[in-house]
Amino acid sequence: MTAVKLTLDRLTKQYRAGLAPAVDRLDMEVEEGHLVALLGPSGCGKTTTLRMVAGLMDPTAGRIVVDGRDITATPVHERGMGMVFQSYALFPHMDVAANVAFGLQMRRVAKSKQTELVRNALDMVKLGHLASRHPKELSGGQQQRVALARALVVEPTLLLLDEPLSNLDAKLRETMRTEIRSIQRRTGATTLFVTHDQDEALDMADRIAVMNGGLIEQFGTPADIYERPRTRFVADFIGRANLFEASVAAASGTGSKGETVYRIDVPGIGTSEAIGEAGLEGSQRTVLVRPHRVQVELGAQPGGLTGTIENVSYTGDALGYSIRLGDVLLQVERHTADGTIPARGEQATVRWAAEDAYVLPEEVRAP
Amino acid sequence: MTATQAIRTVAQGEHPPLQRSAEERRSRTRQRRTFWLLAAPAILGLFGSFVAPLLYMVRMAFNRGSSDGVIEETFTLDTFARAVEDPYYWKVTLDTFLMGLTVAVLCVIVAYPIALFLMRSQSRFKSVLIALAIAPLLTSAVVRTYGWMVILGGGGLINGTLIDLGLITIPLQLANNFTGVIIGLTEIFMPYAILAMMSGFGKLDPRLEEAAGSLGANRIRTFLKVTLPLSLPGALAAGLLVFVLAISTFVTPRLLGGGAVRVLATEIYDQATGLINWPFAAALSILLLLLFGAMIAGYQALVRKLGIDR
Numbered sequence A: 001m002t003a004v005k006l007t008l009d010r011l012t013k014q015y016r017a018g019l020a021p022a023v024d025r026l027d028m029e030v031e032e033g034h035l036v037a038l039l040g041p042s043g044c045g046k047t048t049t050l051r052m053v054a055g056l057m058d059p060t061a062g063r064i065v066v067d068g069r070d071i072t073a074t075p076v077h078e079r080g081m082g083m084v085f086q087s088y089a090l091f092p093h094m095d096v097a098a099n100v101a102f103g104l105q106m107r108r109v110a111k112s113k114q115t116e117l118v119r120n121a122l123d124m125v126k127l128g129h130l131a132s133r134h135p136k137e138l139s140g141g142q143q144q145r146v147a148l149a150r151a152l153v154v155e156p157t158l159l160l161l162d163e164p165l166s167n168l169d170a171k172l173r174e175t176m177r178t179e180i181r182s183i184q185r186r187t188g189a190t191t192l193f194v195t196h197d198q199d200e201a202l203d204m205a206d207r208i209a210v211m212n213g214g215l216i217e218q219f220g221t222p223a224d225i226y227e228r229p230r231t232r233f234v235a236d237f238i239g240r241a242n243l244f245e246a247s248v249a250a251a252s253g254t255g256s257k258g259e260t261v262y263r264i265d266v267p268g269i270g271t272s273e274a275i276g277e278a279g280l281e282g283s284q285r286t287v288l289v290r291p292h293r294v295q296v297e298l299g300a301q302p303g304g305l306t307g308t309i310e311n312v313s314y315t316g317d318a319l320g321y322s323i324r325l326g327d328v329l330l331q332v333e334r335h336t337a338d339g340t341i342p343a344r345g346e347q348a349t350v351r352w353a354a355e356d357a358y359v360l361p362e363e364v365r366a367p
Numbered sequence B: 001m002t003a004t005q006a007i008r009t010v011a012q013g014e015h016p017p018l019q020r021s022a023e024e025r026r027s028r029t030r031q032r033r034t035f036w037l038l039a040a041p042a043i044l045g046l047f048g049s050f051v052a053p054l055l056y057m058v059r060m061a062f063n064r065g066s067s068d069g070v071i072e073e074t075f076t077l078d079t080f081a082r083a084v085e086d087p088y089y090w091k092v093t094l095d096t097f098l099m100g101l102t103v104a105v106l107c108v109i110v111a112y113p114i115a116l117f118l119m120r121s122q123s124r125f126k127s128v129l130i131a132l133a134i135a136p137l138l139t140s141a142v143v144r145t146y147g148w149m150v151i152l153g154g155g156g157l158i159n160g161t162l163i164d165l166g167l168i169t170i171p172l173q174l175a176n177n178f179t180g181v182i183i184g185l186t187e188i189f190m191p192y193a194i195l196a197m198m199s200g201f202g203k204l205d206p207r208l209e210e211a212a213g214s215l216g217a218n219r220i221r222t223f224l225k226v227t228l229p230l231s232l233p234g235a236l237a238a239g240l241l242v243f244v245l246a247i248s249t250f251v252t253p254r255l256l257g258g259g260a261v262r263v264l265a266t267e268i269y270d271q272a273t274g275l276i277n278w279p280f281a282a283a284l285s286i287l288l289l290l291l292f293g294a295m296i297a298g299y300q301a302l303v304r305k306l307g308i309d310r
């Protein structure tokens, strides 16, 4: 299969005049063979974006370009994309084999060839033995895999998945993640994957587009999104985060990846260090510290920020603290093996390496 | 807990389950009594208004009637013999069946696109459109039948217009025959067909049509491969409903048929009220019931054969 490149150019959807656009001038480039996750809270416009790409809905403005060809006006049945719906949308009046063969039939593939391709596709999703069942007689996970086989059997140029795992139970979801990812790698299909689950996105995607209110907040690799979020929304949405405001003081050096190391002043708490983009001196910014990057010592120690332990939660593997530092309630996570379990009300001192705290480039939004 | 304590607990535990199941049984009895008490008025009503008259009718069919209205209490198969032996009643039965079938098929054909459109509509006025589609139910079938007589009659709207336009010289025979009755019944039962279809289209998830599109099916093939098979149960159910309504209706065949249309319903009416031959009317009614039964059995066989009851 030859993978294609998908470009979205100022793609916009406004459902009704006067309503805020559900998708607002969205720009995105999906490289050949990449799996891109559209990640965001419910209602942020993920499905709308996917449906426009699929051709199930006309954009209000903007273009959809595949390998340099503008397909914005191409009807759905001529786009040759594979789509997996959240509800799977398997044809209830056909058995599994007929469901998978549907796309081949539409392409007028010879009957004998159809049989072979259907068998291969079902083997790929490990459902060869259920070919003559009807969708109703399958479990959720099996239906999901039939939907995947049905979409993939026609070797689509683009694979579109709308929350394909959200109807599965937690354990199956994990298995299917790996399975979808490995099938996607094997077929090499360029893939758009809609999800509201950040773990899924981090785990599966080559690139993540974090969406919020019809806009892309950030587009980047999972590591980028997690380590170097551009906005408070992204930092908060992906993973657990301590976010607090600080005054960025003078730059004091350069980090290992070329970032600027700043001294930061957290009002009413003290000073520390953090890294960030160049040129943030003298500004008011949000600082991100992930809970497991915070070092904690019991008692008031010099050279750190001292506060009071408000809560301790023990989950077996890890120990979580909430430490009150002035206005900030800092979440800290430690491995249990690291020491004794402290009591609430005890004093503790936290510190972090400059590289473990990140000054967000986004200006502090007025509350 | 020590071993003796544990044993004692188990021993004690043996009694409560027994008591509980007795308690449970009592509560179930109580539930059953509540059910029958609540259902009693409906069951009595149904018995009084439907089962009892039906039984009375069956009994009546075995009596002997005569054209002077005298009913002889007896037990004979005379009435049935007459209905079966006289080819006239075979013809009436066949005509009844054909009329029901034609009206059902026409109703389904006309109502299907309307029901599909109403199902799909994203319009703000969807509920208004649905109300409009079934609004004719507000007018009684008698009034609408008279309306059709005015429209279809020899000097009626259609013939008048066609003659004025010079397209025809002799009025078309649109009323006082089966054509008129079928036109009238089709229009009269269309709202029922629309309602029945809309409730029968439950499986018609628009996602399925989108899935077909994404797999390369154009609109026509999507319709043939997905929409039609999935809407067939609703269409068949609507057809059955209209058939049953059509073969049991009396007013429209009598009025629009102008006496020329003889179906079981008009025949029963004539026997029962004109000739006062209740036993024979009862026998014809049983014939009509059998026609119902045959149609429902046929419908179910069809549904099973098409495998659409899944």
Ligand SMILES: Nc1ncnc2c1ncn2[C@@H]1O[C@H](COP(=O)(O)OP(=O)(O)O)[C@@H](O)[C@H]1O
Pocket (backbone or CB within 6 Å): A015, A016, A022, A040, A041, A042, A043, A044, A045, A046, A047, A048, A049
């Ligand atoms: N058919 C529609 N008509 C009007 N508004 C819609 C329609 N579909 C979605 N929306 C609105 O558009 C926004 C984005 O919806 P959607 O793309 O479904 O979000 P997501 O898939 O991210 O949960 C939401 O605010 C939703 O209410």
Ligand SMILES: [Mg+2]
Pocket (backbone or CB within 6 Å): A046, A047, A048
């Ligand atoms: Mg969605």
